[in-house]
Amino acid sequence: MSWAWFHKLGSPKWFFSWSKPWALPLFCFGCLSLLIGLVWGLVFAPADYQQGNSFRIIYIHVPVAMLAQSCYLALGAAGFVFLVWQMKMAPVFIKAMAPIGAVMSLVALVSGAIWGKPTWGTWWVWDARLTSVLVLFFLYMGIIALQNSLEDQVLANKAAAVISVVGLINLPVIKYSVVLLETLHQGPTFTLTKKPEMPAEMWLPLLFAVIGLYCFVAGVVLWRMQSEILMSEHRSSWVKQEVTKHGF
Amino acid sequence: MQSSASLTISDLWIERGERDLCKGLSFSVQPGEVVRILGENGAGKSSLLKIIAGVLSPLEGKILYSGEDVTLDRTSLQQDAIYLGHSVGVKGLLTVAENLRWYCPDISISILYSVLTQLDLIDLVDVLVKKLSAGQARRVALARLWLTKKTLWLLDEPFASLDVGGVALLEERIQQHVLLGGLVILTTHQDLMSITPHDVVLLS
Amino acid sequence: MAFNSLTEFLMMGTHGVYVWSAYGFSTLTLVWLVWNTLATRRKTRDTLRKRFLRNQAR
Amino acid sequence: MTYSSFFVSEFLVLWRRKQDVFNALLFFIIVVALFPIGINSSPDFLAPAAAGIVWCAAVLAILMAVESIFKEDYLDGSLEQLVVSGLSLPLLILLKVAAQWLVVVLPLLVIIPLLSEMLYLPSSGFWVLIMTLIVGTPSLFFIGVIGAALTVSIKQGAMLVMLLILPFYLPVIIFSTLAVKATQSGLPYSGLLAMLLAMSLLSLVISPFMTAIVVKASVN
Numbered sequence: 001m002s003w004a005w006f007h008k009l010g011s012p013k014w015f016f017s018w019s020k021p022w023a024l025p026l027f028c029f030g031c032l033s034l035l036i037g038l039v040w041g042l043v044f045a046p047a048d049y050q051q052g053n054s055f056r057i058i059y060i061h062v063p064v065a066m067l068a069q070s071c072y073l074a075l076g077a078a079g080f081v082f083l084v085w086q087m088k089m090a091p092v093f094i095k096a097m098a099p100i101g102a103v104m105s106l107v108a109l110v111s112g113a114i115w116g117k118p119t120w121g122t123w124w125v126w127d128a129r130l131t132s133v134l135v136l137f138f139l140y141m142g143i144i145a146l147q148n149s150l151e152d153q154v155l156a157n158k159a160a161a162v163i164s165v166v167g168l169i170n171l172p173v174i175k176y177s178v179v180l181l182e183t184l185h186q187g188p189t190f191t192l193t194k195k196p197e198m199p200a201e202m203w204l205p206l207l208f209a210v211i212g213l214y215c216f217v218a219g220v221v222l223w224r225m226q227s228e229i230l231m232s233e234h235r236s237s238w239v240k241q242e243v244t245k246h247g248f
Numbered sequence: 249m250q251s252s253a254s255l256t257i258s259d260l261w262i263e264r265g266e267r268d269l270c271k272g273l274s275f276s277v278q279p280g281e282v283v284r285i286l287g288e289n290g291a292g293k294s295s296l297l298k299i300i301a302g303v304l305s306p307l308e309g310k311i312l313y314s315g316e317d318v319t320l321d322r323t324s325l326q327q328d329a330i331y332l333g334h335s336v337g338v339k340g341l342l343t344v345a346e347n348l349r350w351y352c353p354d355i356s357i358s359i360l361y362s363v364l365t366q367l368d369l370i371d372l373v374d375v376l377v378k379k380l381s382a383g384q385a386r387r388v389a390l391a392r393l394w395l396t397k398k399t400l401w402l403l404d405e406p407f408a409s410l411d412v413g414g415v416a417l418l419e420e421r422i423q424q425h426v427l428l429g430g431l432v433i434l435t436t437h438q439d440l441m442s443i444t445p446h447d448v449v450l451l452s
Numbered sequence: 453m454a455f456n457s458l459t460e461f462l463m464m465g466t467h468g469v470y471v472w473s474a475y476g477f478s479t480l481t482l483v484w485l486v487w488n489t490l491a492t493r494r495k496t497r498d499t500l501r502k503r504f505l506r507n508q509a510r
Numbered sequence: 511m512t513y514s515s516f517f518v519s520e521f522l523v524l525w526r527r528k529q530d531v532f533n534a535l536l537f538f539i540i541v542v543a544l545f546p547i548g549i550n551s552s553p554d555f556l557a558p559a560a561a562g563i564v565w566c567a568a569v570l571a572i573l574m575a576v577e578s579i580f581k582e583d584y585l586d587g588s589l590e591q592l593v594v595s596g597l598s599l600p601l602l603i604l605l606k607v608a609a610q611w612l613v614v615v616l617p618l619l620v621i622i623p624l625l626s627e628m629l630y631l632p633s634s635g636f637w638v639l640i641m642t643l644i645v646g647t648p649s650l651f652f653i654g655v656i657g658a659a660l661t662v663s664i665k666q667g668a669m670l671v672m673l674l675i676l677p678f679y680l681p682v683i684i685f686s687t688l689a690v691k692a693t694q695s696g697l698p699y700s701g702l703l704a705m706l707l708a709m710s711l712l713s714l715v716i717s718p719f720m721t722a723i724v725v726k727a728s729v730n
Binding site: 298301302303304322323324325326327328329331333334335336337338339340341342346347349350351353376 | 511512514515516518519522523526527582583585586587588590591593594595596726729730
């Protein structure tokens with residue numbers, strides 16, 4: 001395998017034209033799969049014998065919580081790539097991804113709180129996973145606030161990359177530390193090594209929803225990156241062609 | 249001080265914010281030369297000095313110091329250079345003497361005092377710099393040019409806020425320096441009285 | 453099908469309020485995200501197109 | 511410029527700004543005093559909560575001190591001089607942080623006995639609290655200095671630093687307070703101290719380089 005694609009990623013023009021046909025199909029497929037998962041989960045999956053129907057919140061809560069973490073992983077990786085190889089696309093990615101991650105962690109927090117009320121009898125529990133998602137939310141908001149308040153673009157890019165990488169290094173420590181605080185939360189739903197304990201008609205829709213949300217986010221992030229590229233490359237002639245020839 | 253040092257800039261491309269400041273800029277500085285960088289406001293004079301000093305990095309191009317390529321790692325150039333920017337880098341909470349001790353720790357008291365006498369700062373030795381005027385603070389920063397033996401001087405508007413006597417002193421010092429084979433690159437809006445520089449013009 | 457009637461589906465046992473508020477909030481937020489993204493996209497293109505046309509006219 | 515002359519001048523500047531250090535100390539005491547006044551002043555509440563209270567106050571006081579560590583150097587141009595000095599920028603930053611740590615944490619340790627009396631902290635917990643402060647606070651400084659560098663060019667950056675950095679302080683607070691709680695209930699605490707030490711060492715290795723990257727990008 002050649003590394004050419006990796007270096008091409010450094011070129012905004014190449015990335016723009018490469019990613020252009022991908023955004024809409026990814027987004028549509030994501031929406032479709034998410035919809036299948038949610039309808040299946042809401043209408044057809046059997047109720048949980050302990051939690052009853054409130055467990056159906058899992059079909060939105062778990063995908064969103066997974067995304068909240070994956071987005072940060074991607075953010076940290078992009079930050080690392082930028083600091084080491086100075087790749088131009090990395091800060092664009094961070095800028096596009098941070099708001100999505102913030103939204104995902106916010107939804108995870110709210111849906112988790114709503115789920116907590118009938119299950120634990122309280123909206124909020126200071127347990128490991130809730131606390132770490134809350135911290136995650138703060139980290140995203142920090143990155144967004146930092147980027148908004150730095151005017152110098154070069155500095156803003158560097159700053160976002162540094163704080164993402166530092167966050168990525170710190171995240172395992174934060175998770176470990178909050179695990180030390182007592183945990184009330186149930187174990188992870190999906191693990192790579194173990195077969196899930198739920199029956200198939202319960203976890204299959206979840207799988208659809210998770211895959212769907214990943215594709216949804218991929219589509220959205222590509223769109224956001226494309227806007228970002230157009231704005232930052234507005235001096236080059238290909239952008240001029242791009243926006244004047246094609247309509248919307 | 250190296251007497252055979254030289255600085256070569258080739259094909260430099262400077263970008264600042266979203267604008268190209270210059271593209272394909274090349275020039276070289278030989279021992280005993282004063283180079284003056286000319287250009288309108290915002291043409292990139294300060295950026296060029298900062299790039300040579302290693303505060304900024306060029307988008308493209310090469311910087312050679314004494315034949316060594318220092319584009320990626322400016323350390324060897326920095327160890328043989330003095331850079332004075334718009335803010336001169338003297339701390340308000342240190343006295344004149346303490347500020348100079350910080351930059352030049354090996355200097356003896358007698359040399360320090362004789363230089364400060366020349367620069368008319370001797371009565372202010374133990375005064376905090378924040379209590380000095382702008383011109384006096386700049387003299388403190390410029391005192392480093394008398395106290396250290398660095399070859400390459402990168403001076404961004406060194407004459408700003410100096411009085412007539414200060415300008416004459418500094419020009420005299422620059423001349424001494426180039427006579428000994430030093431390299432000086434400076435930006436200024438003033439006419440130089442006694443120095444005939446090579447001019448590098450930045451077009452915007 | 454886990455439910456016998458639409459009412460039963462909407463009630464979700466006794467947990468209808470929780471399930472539907474969770475889904476409602478999530479859907480609204482995700483829709484806002486998409487709307488925001490597409491609006492930014494359109495705005496970027498519009499600003500740039502106007503800028504280019506203005507520069508051409510000059 | 512040499513490393514030692516830089517270190518000496520840092521101390522001199524901190525000495526001239528001793529009022530700031532004193533203010534940080536007063537701030538620390540006031541925050542600690544807020545808890546008994548605001549929540550509950552009975553020993554039953556304060557004794558188990560003492561370590562947490564001291565740590566929360568220490569975190570805030572330290573963040574206040576670290577937040578502006580580069581501000582003056584940035585404005586008067588000496589930060590730029592550090593970048594072009596030809597010396598290793600990460601090492602200079604390390605020295606700067608070390609000087610600041612000594613000046614802020616040592617006075618803090620001196621008044622801890624007084625405060626722990628006021629909070630009814632049992633003597634077994636007292637020594638562990640001191641140890642957690644010695645071992646844990648360096649990581650607070652090293653993490654905080656990254657935030658200070660990130661916001662040095664922003665005029666009103668203090669709030670942003672808080673938002674950026676406080677989440678990263680969470681593990682330090684958790685490990686430290688758990689360590690003190692562990693001794694109070696007779697459990698081993700060395701593992702938690704080791705975690706704190708590991709965090710400080712990790713941040714000591716990483717933070718100067720990260721800070722140097724940001725400082726370089728900030729001074730232009």
